Amino acid sequence: MNNKKTNSKQQSNKKASSSAIIVVLITLMIAIASGNSQAAAASAELEKVLKHKVETEKLSVGVAVAIIESGQVSFINVGVANKEMVQKIDQNTLFEIGSVSKVMTSTALATFVDEGKLKLSELVQNYLPKSVRLPMKNDKAITFESLANHRSGLPRLPSNMPFGDPLNPYVDYTTEMMYEFLNQYTLPREVGESPEYSNLAVGLLGHTLAKIDNMNYEQMLMQRVLKPLKMNDTFVDVPKSALTRRSKGHNGNLETTDYWQLPAMAGAGAVVSDVSDMALFLKANMQQNELASAIKLTHQPTAEFGNSHTKVGLGWIIQGTADGDVYMHNGQTGGFASFIGFNPTLHKGIVILSNTSILMDEIGYSYLTNSLASLKLTTPVKVAEVELAKLIGRYELVPGFILSITHDENKLFVQGTGQPRLPLTANSINEFVNNAVKARIQFELDADGIATSLTMYQGGQTLPGKKLK
Known part of the structure; x- marks a missing residue:
């Protein structure tokens, strides 16, 4: 009789456990379905905005976009890569990403720190040729952190750039010219005193990191960031095999313009990538991965950046909002514009790559703060x-x-x-x-x-x- 009671109790427990498992599975399925539904709705709303901006307002010839919504990755492509050949944009179209390169350069710096090979507080001077003397102010020297967070005191651009080709302004600026400028420049303020956005500083950072690894910038970035994240279609010098995937660039009047090369300051803006690879980079900044420890370091605020609500990490600009901190950076060359950002609180991320030099930051920021509906959509009219x-x-x-x-x-x-x-x-x-x-x-x-x-x-x-x- 006791055995029967025991068996009956065991069966009841099994039924209860099975019921509990079913409830958990149903709850999980509902949550997944809800997440997928939210992602689909967000994607549809964003696509509507992008199509209007490209097709009606004419802000770009073509854009490729990746969004991450509650872990789900989706892509939106609008417009063409080449107007003459009517080549449509897709996930493999290559774009110049401009200053978004700075976040990758800072990620490379973080891998050095994570390995114990460098400290953020170390002096950059120690890793440059003896013929180069970096400027100082009140005995405070330029550090690796100050290059990555724009507090080195170096200007936006060096004053000795020749600008021989206005459509490709960095192409004739050499490493020797950069060294010459650094040797004679006087810092206007102490290192770390206040921010000044500087292409020169991050260009020097990329150059120095490459020298430490005894490689060129592209090789260093490939080894430290691109290969670990399986970003196989991201380059500085685009190989011949990938040239057919490269979008034409366009100025603000939607006219075709030249590509940019930055031989001396590649770390500031020379990277070329597609939206598939950029989605991998975005995902790596939102989820666990091989470089998680180094990437986490880039997210740590290092100083204010203009006001108390805006801070800077290593490369990333961190904007405080009512919906949580937004980590972001944009980029712009003569023919391209880019935006990357994520909001950990809302589990949202976005990459926008445009083949026109008009910035699309407003769209990216609005997506990350759930405010797309507030964007103004204008329709041009004909005036007699x-x-x-x-x-x-x-x-x-x-x-x-x-x-x-x-x-x-x-x-x-x-x-x-x-x-x-x-x-x-x-x-x-x-x-x-x-x-x-x-x-x-x-x-x-x-x-x-x-x-x-x-x-x-x-x-x-x-x-x-x-x-x-």
């Missing part, structure tokens, strides 16, 4: 030539700086004193924009529709201008 003629004239913003407004048939143009002539796109009969320079111009009209003044909005500034007679 007779109405455009009522806007032409010369408008003085400040003494000595005049905006000349002209028109050519059904197109309006603006030209500032000493600046090139730029086309304007109409949002309405009296509001026009140029996306290349992120400028918006609004005209004040009289009862007959003739402009009497204008206001230009650019870079956070509001600049009114009276029409000159």
Whole structure:
């Protein structure tokens, strides 16, 4: 009789355990389904915004985007890589990523630290040729950390760049020129005192790390970052076998322009990649992987970056928001723009690669803060030539700086004193924009529709201008 009771109890326990397992599985399946549904909804909303920005607002010829939503990776491709051949963008299209390269360079630095081969506080001077003397201020010397977090005191660009080719401005700047500049430069402030975004600093960082490994920059990055993360389609010098996948670059007027080469400062912006590889890099910054320890170091805030809500890690800019910290960086060359970012709190990440030099940061940041719905989507309108003629004239913003407004048939143009002539796109009969320079111009009209003044909005500034007679 006792055996029967025992068996009955065991069977009841088994049934209870089975029921519990079923409940857990159902809960897990619901959670997965919910996560997939959220990811699909976020992807659909983002795709709608991207298509409008590319096809209607003409902010890019083509974009490739990767998003990570609750662990799920998805891709969105809009537009073309080559207008002449109508070659569509896909996940294997190669883009210049510009200054997003800086995050990779800083990740390489973190691997040195993780191995015990370097300390962030070590002096960069100790790893350069004796003929090179880095500047100091009040006996404070440039460290590896100060190069990675833009607090070295070095300027954005060295003043001895020849700029022989305006469409490829770094190509003729050599390592010898960089050394010459560093030898004669005087720091305007102490190392670590305050931030100044510096291509030179991160270029010097990449150069120095490569020298320590006795390699060139691409080889060093390949060994330390790209191979461990299986990023097999990321390069500095694109091999012949991959050239057919390389997108054309376009300026802000959507005209084809030249690729950039940065022989002396490769670490600041020379990397070329596709969105599939960049998704791997993004995922590595959000999940465990072979480089987790080094990557975690790059996420640690090292100092404020402009204000108390913005900090800088190693490469990463960290923006505090109501929805958690957003880690991000953008990039821009003469023909490309890029954005990478992630929000650990919301388990969201995004990479945007564009083959046009107009920045797409607003889209990336809005996605990471669940605010895509608040983005302004504008639709250009056609304004009759007779109405455009009522806007032409010369408008003085400040003494000595005049905006000349002209028109050519059904197109309006603006030209500032000493600046090139730029086309304007109409949002309405009296509001026009140029996306290349992120400028918006609004005209004040009289009862007959003739402009009497204008206001230009650019870079956070509001600049009114009276029409000159």
